Amino acid sequence: MQAKMQTRAVSGRAAARSRVSTTKVVCRALNSMESPYAEELKKTAAYISQKGKGILASDESNATTGKRLESVGVENTEDNRRAWRELLYTAPGLGQYISGAIMFEETLYQKARDGRQFVDILLAQGIYPGIKVDTGLQILPGDKGETTTQGLDGLADRCKAYRKQGARFAKWRAVVKIGEAGCPSTTAVLENAHGLARYAQICQENGLVPIVEPEVTLGPGDYSIEETAFWSERVYSHTMRLLNEYGVVLEGILLKPNMCLPGLDAPVASPQLVAEVTTRTMMRSIPPAVPGIHFLSGGMSEEESTLNLQALNEACPNAPWALTFSYGRALQSSTLKTWAGKESNWAAAQDILLKLAKANSEASTGSFKGPHPVPGGGRILQALRTGGAGK
Structure with missing residues (x-):
């Protein structure tokens, strides 16, 4: 025995x-699944996510940029697009509030009037250059208008070229539609989560920090903030599961999600309610390994974007991730209107950009006191739907 x-x-x-x-x-x-750039990626992600700084999203396509230029009477030409991006990137002191700038491919290779590369101008301000790498949305089969994102073909080679040009992070936008019967479908959720995971894997293998953007899009309808939260949690959870399955290093990514908001035809939620529901959703679905959550402005006005971000940091002051911003229209809209293509307005436009960046920088630390540099304004997307101001 x-x-x-x-x-x-x-x-x-x-x-x-x-x-x-x-x-x-x-x-x-x-x-061994980690990229040879793993440690660099982690440091880059941590730098971009540092407290008190956010991302300037200036990666609009030539067509979208053209529409915005034309809305202020500026012709859509390469030189005018270059001038508009130069105004943004050369704003004195922008690096106090901005740690990264997402660029469109054309912009990544452009130079300022004095011959300096835009990437060098940004780096001199302590701003890391980033690049939009998806090639747009494609309609999924069915009659709901749901989409998937294109751009995986040739992505590895493009990432290598973008890194050589100076880019240090990338962006890929996936859009999940809600507010309509049958949306989102399981197909749409899984297809977009898979695309984000595969993109992130390819980026990390080639030395770029991926911004993972699963946007549960703000759209028409009177659906509640709780419905947005329900679907956001599901989308984020599937995305995080697939990132893990694809061996993506979570410390070397950035997340760019939507805030939880009610539909465009529902009453606007208070910043406190937005913060309560959004932080609850993030706590349930986003691992602490992710260094930064950079919220998109998603059709909110400039003031609403700032006040909601402030409320988020008040509601969750000890969050395991930085709760900050990656704003496009919320930083650019009034800046563009002020400039309107006129050299005489250049300094004034840069001044409003800096004030907006400063307000959001303060909100990302929970220290914004107001007044806001661009008060009011209503929902930008509501104005777009009705053809009013804000387009």
């Missing part, structure tokens, strides 16, 4: 050693 017990003990120890050995092999396998 004693001999049998000793044999079993020896077998147990051998099995335990085998499990430990297997665990080490698995850990090594997992570590």
Whole structure:
């Protein structure tokens, strides 16, 4: 009997050693999945997510940029697009509030009037250049108008070229539609989560920090903030699961989600309610390993974007991630209207950009006191739907 017990003990120890050995092999396998750039990616993501700074989203396509220029009487030409981006990137002191700028491919290779590359101008301000790498949305089969995002073909080679040009992070936007019967479908959720995970994997393998943007889009309808939260949690959870399955290093990504908001035809929610519901959703679905959550402005006015961000940081002052911003229209709209293509307005336009960036920088630390540099304004997307101001 004693001999049998000793044999079993020896077998147990051998099995335990085998499990430990297997665990080490698995850990090594997992570590081998990390990009050779893994440590750099983590440092870059941490830098961009530092407290008190956010991202300037200036990656609009030439067509979208053209529409915005034309709305203030400026012709859509390459030189005018270049001038508009130069105004943004050369704003004195922008790097006090902005840690990254997302660029469109044309812009990544452009130069300022004095011959300096835009990427060098940004880096001199302490702003990391980023690049939009998706190639747009494609309608999924069905009659609901749901979409998936294109651009995986050739992405690895493009990432290599973008990094060589100076880009250090990338952006890929996936849009999930809600507010209509049958939306979102399981197909749309899983297709977009898969696309984000595969994109992130390719970016990390080629030295770019991926911004993962699963946008549960703000759209028509009177759906509630709780419905947005329900679907946002589901979309984020599937996205995080697939990022893990694809071996993506979470410390080397940035998340760019929507805030939880009611539909465009529902009453606007207070900043406190937006903060309560949004932080609850993030706590349920986003691992602490992710360094920064950079909220998109998603059709909110400039003031609404700032006040909601302030409320988020008040509601969750000890969040495991930075709660900050990656704003496009909420930083650009009034800046563009002030400039209107006139050289005489250049300094005034840069001044309003800096004031907006400062307000959101303060909101990202929970220290914004007001007044807001551009008060009021209503929902930008509501104005777009009705053809009013804000387009």
